[in-house]
Amino acid sequence: MSTTVPDLQAMVDRVVAQASKGEQIEAYVSRGGETAVRVYEGEVEHFVSAQSEGIGIRVIKDGRTGFAYAGTLDASAIAEVLADARDNVAFGTPDEYAGLAEPDGVPQIPQKFWDDDLAAYSTEGKIALTKELETLTLGMDSRVRVEESNYDDGWGEVAVATTTGIRESGRGNSCYVSVSTLADDGDETQTGYGFSVADSPQEFKLSKAAREAADRATRLLGAIKPPSKRTTVVLDPFVTSQFLSVLSSTLNGENVAKGRSFFADKLGEAVADPRITLVDDPTNPKAYTATDIDGEGLAARRNVLIENGVLKIFVQSSYSARRNNTKSTGNATRGGFAGTPGVGCIAMQLQPGTLSQEELIKGVDDGVWIQMVQGLHSGVNPISGDFSTGASGMLIRNGAIAEPVREFTIASTLQRMLLDIVAIGGDVDWLPSRAAGLTLVIRDVTMSGQ
Amino acid sequence: MAIREETPLVDADVIAKVLAKGRATGAEFSEIYIEDKRSTSAALDDGKVEQVTSGRDRGAGIRVVAGETTGFAHTSDLSERGLLAAAEAAAAAAKQGDGGVHTIALQQLLRHPVNNVRVNPGDVPKASKVELLNRANAAARSVDGAIVQVSAGYGDSFKRILVANSDGVFSADDQVRTLFRVSVVASGDGGMQTGYDSLGHTIGFELFDDNDVEEMALRAAKQAIVKLKARPAPSGALPVVIKQGSGGVLFHEACGHGLEADLVGKGASVYRGKMGELVASPLVTLIDDGTMSGEWGAIGIDDEGHPSQRNVLIENGILTDYMWDFLRARKENRRQSGNGRRQSYADLPMVRMTNTFVTNGTEDPDDIVRATEHGVYVAKLGGGSVDTASGDFVFGMVEAYLIENGEITEPLRESNLIGNGPQVLKDIDLLGNDFAMGNPGTCGKDGQGVPVGDGQPTLRVKSMTIGGTAA
Numbered sequence: 001m002s003t004t005v006p007d008l009q010a011m012v013d014r015v016v017a018q019a020s021k022g023e024q025i026e027a028y029v030s031r032g033g034e035t036a037v038r039v040y041e042g043e044v045e046h047f048v049s050a051q052s053e054g055i056g057i058r059v060i061k062d063g064r065t066g067f068a069y070a071g072t073l074d075a076s077a078i079a080e081v082l083a084d085a086r087d088n089v090a091f092g093t094p095d096e097y098a099g100l101a102e103p104d105g106v107p108q109i110p111q112k113f114w115d116d117d118l119a120a121y122s123t124e125g126k127i128a129l130t131k132e133l134e135t136l137t138l139g140m141d142s143r144v145r146v147e148e149s150n151y152d153d154g155w156g157e158v159a160v161a162t163t164t165g166i167r168e169s170g171r172g173n174s175c176y177v178s179v180s181t182l183a184d185d186g187d188e189t190q191t192g193y194g195f196s197v198a199d200s201p202q203e204f205k206l207s208k209a210a211r212e213a214a215d216r217a218t219r220l221l222g223a224i225k226p227p228s229k230r231t232t233v234v235l236d237p238f239v240t241s242q243f244l245s246v247l248s249s250t251l252n253g254e255n256v257a258k259g260r261s262f263f264a265d266k267l268g269e270a271v272a273d274p275r276i277t278l279v280d281d282p283t284n285p286k287a288y289t290a291t292d293i294d295g296e297g298l299a300a301r302r303n304v305l306i307e308n309g310v311l312k313i314f315v316q317s318s319y320s321a322r323r324n325n326t327k328s329t330g331n332a333t334r335g336g337f338a339g340t341p342g343v344g345c346i347a348m349q350l351q352p353g354t355l356s357q358e359e360l361i362k363g364v365d366d367g368v369w370i371q372m373v374q375g376l377h378s379g380v381n382p383i384s385g386d387f388s389t390g391a392s393g394m395l396i397r398n399g400a401i402a403e404p405v406r407e408f409t410i411a412s413t414l415q416r417m418l419l420d421i422v423a424i425g426g427d428v429d430w431l432p433s434r435a436a437g438l439t440l441v442i443r444d445v446t447m448s449g450q
Numbered sequence: 451m452a453i454r455e456e457t458p459l460v461d462a463d464v465i466a467k468v469l470a471k472g473r474a475t476g477a478e479f480s481e482i483y484i485e486d487k488r489s490t491s492a493a494l495d496d497g498k499v500e501q502v503t504s505g506r507d508r509g510a511g512i513r514v515v516a517g518e519t520t521g522f523a524h525t526s527d528l529s530e531r532g533l534l535a536a537a538e539a540a541a542a543a544a545k546q547g548d549g550g551v552h553t554i555a556l557q558q559l560l561r562h563p564v565n566n567v568r569v570n571p572g573d574v575p576k577a578s579k580v581e582l583l584n585r586a587n588a589a590a591r592s593v594d595g596a597i598v599q600v601s602a603g604y605g606d607s608f609k610r611i612l613v614a615n616s617d618g619v620f621s622a623d624d625q626v627r628t629l630f631r632v633s634v635v636a637s638g639d640g641g642m643q644t645g646y647d648s649l650g651h652t653i654g655f656e657l658f659d660d661n662d663v664e665e666m667a668l669r670a671a672k673q674a675i676v677k678l679k680a681r682p683a684p685s686g687a688l689p690v691v692i693k694q695g696s697g698g699v700l701f702h703e704a705c706g707h708g709l710e711a712d713l714v715g716k717g718a719s720v721y722r723g724k725m726g727e728l729v730a731s732p733l734v735t736l737i738d739d740g741t742m743s744g745e746w747g748a749i750g751i752d753d754e755g756h757p758s759q760r761n762v763l764i765e766n767g768i769l770t771d772y773m774w775d776f777l778r779a780r781k782e783n784r785r786q787s788g789n790g791r792r793q794s795y796a797d798l799p800m801v802r803m804t805n806t807f808v809t810n811g812t813e814d815p816d817d818i819v820r821a822t823e824h825g826v827y828v829a830k831l832g833g834g835s836v837d838t839a840s841g842d843f844v845f846g847m848v849e850a851y852l853i854e855n856g857e858i859t860e861p862l863r864e865s866n867l868i869g870n871g872p873q874v875l876k877d878i879d880l881l882g883n884d885f886a887m888g889n890p891g892t893c894g895k896d897g898q899g900v901p902v903g904d905g906q907p908t909l910r911v912k913s914m915t916i917g918g919t920a921a
Binding site for chain 1: 494496502503504505506509518520524540544576599641642643644677686687716796832834835839846865866868870915916917918919
């Protein structure tokens with residue numbers, strides 16, 4: 001990422017230069033803006049235009065860490081943040097592994113994160129696009145209403161510097177559109193959604209988003225509550241992406257070191273069906289979360305986590321790596337200036353198979369195609385592995401889509417589901433998530449309904 | 451965190467100029483929301499205090515409404531120049547218009563006194579906050595050798611807000627929140643299990659005079675230990691008994707969101723057009739009350755400057771009202787209900803719950819269990835979510851037991867429960883006399899999180915689908 005935002009880079013450099021003897025300092029600043037347009041019934045419901053900025057400073061001394069942040073970049077606030085972070089150091093417990101990242105010589109892989117067309121995109125254009133998405137969606141089916149049609153874009157600039165020699169800054173922008181639908185049949189209403197993500201506004205696929213939003217809602221009209229039984233589930237790419245995101249905390253080196261991963265003692269063992277190869281690759285420009293550096297300023301890199309079903313490595317930040325006596329994998333994550341780096345997968349992807357979703361469904365005698373899951377945060381425990389979520393979708397009978405079903409759950413454990421995967425689709429979908437989607441077929445999952 | 455300013459966040463004459471600027475393009479309404487928040491948090495994990503964090507968030511959001519269109523801009527620059535620039539941006543976003551001149555007369559509104567803070571957390575030494583973490587850690591680890599990991603968190607915030615609008619509203623509030631949480635991992639032959647407890651109120655550091663963090667830690671540890679012996683939860687429909695104060699989230703999801711006027715107005719709620727109708731068992735009276743002093747969802751004023759209120763939503767099973775913010779109330783030509791809330795100055799307000807609860811019934815809670823031949827007893831619920839249009843909702847059970855022959859027996863592993871809001875409300879067939887509020891919650895809607903409370907007495911739903919794996 002190098003030093004492409006000189007004023008922010010100078011700002012963090014100035015903070016780091018104030019380090020006294022025996023003190024490690026990291027300064028992280030960000031600055032950004034966003035536009036949000038929402039259209040309802042042909043009118044702009046809201047138009048948001050906003051800018052934000054802030055700084056977070058981490059100070060480490062004698063193994064103790066202190067941190068402070070402020071949502072502003074004015075000079076007096078920055079001085080106060082540094083003073084607060086220093087003051088907070090005294091209350092940390094000494095930790096021999098505490099420390100900042102050090103440059104590791106791994107080269108960054110250049111990618112394009114900034115689009116000039118997007119940066120110059122007119123307000124009128126954004127509003128017209130959002131209205132067009134609403135109109136297209138309404139035109140798909142007479143039973144469909146649009147709850148909201150949205151255009152969102154954002155730009156951001158960040159800079160980080162440390163006393164250990166990290167100096168990075170860069171900028172990026174992105175945009176997406178989304179539409180939420182309602183479909184009515186008598187007293188019954190079902191919901192759907194569609195979206196399109198693009199690097200540049202010319203690349204949106206509005207018709208596809210509209211089609212999916214209409215289909216998702218209308219498909220569920222007349223859905224029944226299915227009987228309870230063990231069955232095979234076919235996860236839609238969007239659902240697979242959510243499944244992988246939940247799984248990511250089990251592959252996190254800090255959770256391993258702290259005894260919060262059931263994979264802790266499984267390196268080198270078969271933990272998934274041999275068809276499964278899972279990589280984390282933020283250097284792939286197709287990934288929504290692609291980046292050239294991680295949250296500590298080290299180069300992002302491609303890591304193979306599970307290869308042919310065998311657990312190969314965990315993802316690490318510099319801190320978790322020191323605790324695990326290994327090296328950072330470039331997987332420090334950061335939520336913004338208000339937090340310190342954690343560890344996590346950044347851009348997960350399952351190695352795709354060759355079959356389309358239609359072909360995969362043809363191969364299922366008796367099962368359910370899961371279009372949406374609900375309550376991943378409340379019914380999945382990545383420490384015990386218990387997995388239970390609400391779901392809706394379509395039954396599959398003799399390889400064909402049958403009637404719609406809703407108000408049921410699917411349940412198993414994360415450990416078993418990985419081993420019970422029986423087919424992987426070739427239909428990779430680069431969703432706005434840290435995990436790409438594709439169709440995944442998992443057997444022996446409990447469906448609970450009537 | 452100290453309260454350093456005693457002067458208003460921004461002078462009233464500057465605010466009046468900003469509001470007038472907001473209407474300069476012909477909009478009929480302009481509003482400014484100013485926030486200055488200081489927070490302190492401390493986290494312990496793996497036996498070590500990892501970090502104490504000090505935070506400062508300060509800025510203003512300016513909203514301009516012209517017809518059906520809302521323009522919104524926010525800034526962290528609270529100078530007159532910064533605020534005027536934001537007002538101009540918001541006005542331009544709302545409308546290109548008549549260039550009329552507007553004068554704004556501000557009138558101070560009374561706030562509801564829900565924050566009776568005795569010990570401002572900003573005056574408490576950080577060392578005292580950190581000490582709570584160490585005590586919780588030691589207590590949890592003392593329970594059993596099977597406890598393999600403990601994390602604990604402390605957090606406090608002091609948020610000063612000022613809201614003014616072109617209708618003359620001019621309100622300010624100081625909002626204090628203090629929070630503590632413990633989570634525990636236990637390990638046994640069958641793998642790992644987790645336990646969790648939390649405590650949060652809109653009061654100061656006196657929170658810990660009446661509440662013992664060691665007891666919280668013991669509860670979390672015991673929950674994890676009990677679950678080591680848990681068997682898979684059942685799969686299918688069964689009666690469900692929910693313990694007092696642990697299941698308010700059921701109502702939050704089953705009907706709370708569906709009673710928010712913005713969703714109702716767009717026809718995205720299963721409760722639309724049901725005013726005056728029987729929507730729940732006649733046992734159910736549901737209230738949303740922002741005035742409940744000290745509770746996690748208590749607010750002196752909402753984030754549109756209106757005093758908080760106690761609103762009866764369902765009375766003896768009959769739907770009596772929805773919850774309203776300024777925009778939706780204006781559209782329906784009625785009063786707002788003190789439910790306009792936002793996560794921060796950077797967000798638009800919308801209709802949100804505060805403290806949502808079901809009032810007492812008459813049953814002895816033990817009798818409710820005894821009256822249940824075969825079912826599930828939920829001692830602690832986790833989070834949930836709802837599709838308001840269909841009414842389908844889920845919530846997680848983090849501590850639950852089987853009921854066999856009217857007795858609570860074996861612990862169950864975690865799973866979600868699923869139901870349809872209107873059906874579940876009608877299926878509440880027993881309601882206890884032991885009302886209690888539950889743990890502090892954060893409600894997410896449209897990407898914004900706000901603090902909410904919930905509560906209920908012990909109750910029974912005669913049938914819900916349990917999403918476990920056991921036949």
